[in-house]
Amino acid sequence: MRDAAAKLLSRAQDAGAIRPDLTVTELLCVTNGIAVAAEQRPPDTPRLLTLLIEGLQQHA
Secondary structure, three states, X not given: OHHXXXXXXXXXXXXXXXXXXXXXXXXXXXXXXXXXXXHHOHHHHHHHHHHHHHHHEOOO
């Protein structure tokens, strides 16, 4: 899973879609955290995903 995530992250960073300082470990940690939170509070999942996606985007 780590290798697949690393490849996807690298492509997104090369395309300028994701901030360049994000590591694969950080990405896996935050996505795991959202998965755990979603199990506990399913109604919050869309908001958590939005926050994650907006936070990971590279801003000019």
